[in-house]
Amino acid sequence: xxxxxxxxxxxxxxxxxxxxxxxxxxxxxxxxxxxxxxxxxxxxxxxxxxxxxxxxxxxxxxxxxxxxxxxxxxxxxxxxxxxxxxxxxxxxxxxxxxxxxxxxxxxxxxxxxxxxxxxxxxxxxxxxxxxxxxxxxxxxxxxxxxxxxxxxxxxxxxxxxxxxxxxxxxxxxxxxxxxxxxxxxxxxxxxxxxxxxxxxxxxxxxxxxxxxxxx
Numbered sequence: 001x002x003x004x005x006x007x008x009x010x011x012x013x014x015x016x017x018x019x020x021x022x023x024x025x026x027x028x029x030x031x032x033x034x035x036x037x038x039x040x041x042x043x044x045x046x047x048x049x050x051x052x053x054x055x056x057x058x059x060x061x062x063x064x065x066x067x068x069x070x071x072x073x074x075x076x077x078x079x080x081x082x083x084x085x086x087x088x089x090x091x092x093x094x095x096x097x098x099x100x101x102x103x104x105x106x107x108x109x110x111x112x113x114x115x116x117x118x119x120x121x122x123x124x125x126x127x128x129x130x131x132x133x134x135x136x137x138x139x140x141x142x143x144x145x146x147x148x149x150x151x152x153x154x155x156x157x158x159x160x161x162x163x164x165x166x167x168x169x170x171x172x173x174x175x176x177x178x179x180x181x182x183x184x185x186x187x188x189x190x191x192x193x194x195x196x197x198x199x200x201x202x203x204x205x206x207x208x209x210x211x212x213x214x215x
Contacts, residue, residue: 012041012043012044012047012051013047013051015041015042015043016037016038016041016043016047016048016051016052016058017058017061017062017065018041019037019038019040019041020032020037020058020059020061020062021062021065021066021104022040023036023037023040024059024062024063024110025062025066025104025106025107025110026106028110028113029055029059029110029114029120029121029122030120032055033055034048034054034055034058037055037058055121056121056122056124056125059121059122059125060125060129063125063126063129064129066100066104066107067100067129069096069099069100070093070096070097070100071129071133073092073093073096074093074133074134075133093163094163094167094195094198094199094202095195095199097167097195098167098191098192098194098195098196098198098199099192099195101171101191101195102188102189102191102192102195103188105171105185105191106171107171108168108171108172109171109172110122111126112168112172114126115127138160142159142160163202166198166201167198170183170194
């Protein structure tokens with residue numbers, strides 16, 4: 001993250017969540033203490049237990065709030081059961097994704113580390129959230145793509161993998177390689193512009209697929 005968040009936090013709970021965003025997403029779960037969060041929030045550390053039960057509860061609250069634009073879109077997909085969903089939602093997801101990541105560019109690394117560390121507390125939290133929102137949404141989106149994609153070599157089950165690869169990799173590139181790929185990791189406007197670029201790519205791809213199907 002390029003700089004600490006500045007939010008209007010009227011309650012101690014709001015202050016703790018804001019401090020959690022600044023610290024958890026910048027440093028990761030294990031390198032952050034409840035005391036450090038409380039000090040940055042300028043509240044009594046006992047309020048973490050009052051509002052969130054423990055450090056893990058605060059982390060979950062932070063993650064859900066940060067990921068809300070993405071989880072909300074997946075929830076819409078799940079609830080609609082394709083009645084009002086078209087494959088173009090893929091580009092909407094990319095747009096929402098880059099809006100989130102332009103503010104929290106280290107978040108993909110935090111998620112990746114957590115999901116690989118199967119014995120960690122953050123793994124348990126993120127996995128549970130993913131199962132709540134992502135699993136069903138992915139199945140429904142794959143069904144939508146199956147109606148759109150006409151034939152091989154494009155494989156429907158790999159279409160979302162391609163989307164995730166293009167969207168996630170820029171945030172996982174080691175700093176030494178970033179300049180070679182034109183990545184300016186500390187520039188929020190850069191991430192927003194990259195998101196527009198990726199969205200345009202998916203728009204072109206989907207429109208071409210649609211034309212092939214109707215021709």
